[in-house]
Amino acid sequence: MQETRRRILEALGDGPVTGPELADRLDISRAAVWKHVEGLREDGFEITGGPDGYELQSVPEYGPAVAFGLEGFDVEYHDSIDSTNRRARDLAGEGRENVVVLADEQTGGRGRLDRAWASPSGGVWLSILVRPAVPAAHAPIYTLAAAVATTRAVREAGVEATIKWPNDVLVGDRKLAGVLTEMEGEADRVGWLVVGIGLNANVDPDDLPDRRATSLRAERGDVNRRALVQGLLGEFARLHSHREQILPAWRECADTLGRRVRVETGDRTVVGEAVDISFPGALEIDTGERTETVAAGDCEHLRPTGNESRPSG
Numbered sequence: 001m002q003e004t005r006r007r008i009l010e011a012l013g014d015g016p017v018t019g020p021e022l023a024d025r026l027d028i029s030r031a032a033v034w035k036h037v038e039g040l041r042e043d044g045f046e047i048t049g050g051p052d053g054y055e056l057q058s059v060p061e062y063g064p065a066v067a068f069g070l071e072g073f074d075v076e077y078h079d080s081i082d083s084t085n086r087r088a089r090d091l092a093g094e095g096r097e098n099v100v101v102l103a104d105e106q107t108g109g110r111g112r113l114d115r116a117w118a119s120p121s122g123g124v125w126l127s128i129l130v131r132p133a134v135p136a137a138h139a140p141i142y143t144l145a146a147a148v149a150t151t152r153a154v155r156e157a158g159v160e161a162t163i164k165w166p167n168d169v170l171v172g173d174r175k176l177a178g179v180l181t182e183m184e185g186e187a188d189r190v191g192w193l194v195v196g197i198g199l200n201a202n203v204d205p206d207d208l209p210d211r212r213a214t215s216l217r218a219e220r221g222d223v224n225r226r227a228l229v230q231g232l233l234g235e236f237a238r239l240h241s242h243r244e245q246i247l248p249a250w251r252e253c254a255d256t257l258g259r260r261v262r263v264e265t266g267d268r269t270v271v272g273e274a275v276d277i278s279f280p281g282a283l284e285i286d287t288g289e290r291t292e293t294v295a296a297g298d299c300e301h302l303r304p305t306g307n308e309s310r311p312s313g
C-alpha cells in the first residue's frame with residue numbers, strides 16, 4: 001500500500017479529519033487527498049464525507065487492505081491469479097524483496113513435485129519473497145517457519161492445528177494448509193526464497209479435490225482473513241529474524257514427533273519412530289536398528305501398532 005494512503009488511514013483511525021487538514025498534515029494538495037481517498041474507496045475501504053470531514057466506517061475483510069497495519073512487507077493483491085509463487089518468482093527476477101503476493105483465488109496453484117493445489121475463492125493463497133543472508137542449504141528452515149507461523153495464526157483463530165513433517169498443517173488428520181518453498185542461489189548464499197502458503201480459510205471442503213482436506217469454515221466458521229494473514233506474516237517475520245526460535249517452536253506445534261511414520265524420499269522408504277527434528281529441517285527416525293536422518297520426503301503417520309497398511313494421517 002502506498003505510503004500516503006497508509007498515512008491517510010492512520011489519520012482517519014483517530015476519528016474524522018477534514019480534507020484541508022489531511023492535506024496540511026501530509027503536505028500534499030487537496031486534490032491529491034481526494035484522489036487517494038477515491039483510491040482507498042476503490043480498494044473497499046468505506047470512507048464517508050460529512051461536516052467533520054472524512055470518516056473511516058469500515059475496513060474490508062481481505063484484499064489490498066491487508067497491507068494496512070502490516071510492517072515489513074509490501075503487499076501485492078490479486079482477486080485471481082494463476083499462482084502467487086509464480087508471480088513472486090517473477091518479482092524476484094525484477095530484484096524485489098520483502099514482498100507478499102496475495103490472492104483470493106488461484107487458477108493454477110501448485111503443490112510440491114508439481115502437484116495441483118486447489119485454490120478456490122475464499123482461501124488464503126500467498127507467497128513471501130525474501131532474501132535471507134544464509135547458505136542455500138539452510139533454506140528448509142524457512143519452510144518450517146512458515147508452517148509454524150500458519151499453525152500459530154490458525155490457533156489464534158481458535159482451531160487446534162498441528163504440523164505434520166515437514167510442512168502440512170493438519171486438524172486431526174485432515175489437511176488445512178500446505179507450504180511450497182522455491183529458491184535460487186549459489187551454494188554459499190540464497191539469492192531469493194519464495195515461501196508459498198496455501199490455507200483453506202473461508203472455503204467449502206466440498207470444493208477441494210482431496211477428501212482428507214479441511215478448512216477453517218468447516219472447523220469453526222468463516223474468519224477475518226485480513227487479521228489472520230497479518231498475524232501469520234507478523235509471526236513469520238519474527239521467526240525470520242530469530243532463526244534460533246524456529247526449531248523449538250516447530251517441536252511445540254508438531255504432531256509427528258513421537259509417532260510411528262513412513263517417509264518416502266523418492267529413492268527409499270524409511271519406517272520407524274520420529275524422534276526429533278534437526279537443523280535445517282531433517283526428520284530423525286529411529287528405525288529400531290539405527291537413527292536415520294531424512295532431509296525431505298512425503299511423510300505418513302502410522303498407527304502405533306505398526307500396522308502400516310492403515311495410515312492415520
Ligand code: BT5
Binds near residue numbers: 084112168200
Ligand atoms: C503442498 O504441496 O502442500 C504445498 C501447497 C502450497 C500451495 C501454495 S498456495 C500459494 C502458493 N502458490 C502456489 O502455486 N502454491 C503455493 P503437497 O504437499 O505436494 O500437497 C499437494 C497435495 O495436497 C495434492 O496432491 C492433493 O492431494 C492435496 N491438495 C490439493 N489441494 C488441496 C487443498 N486446497 N487442501 C488440502 N489438500 C489439497
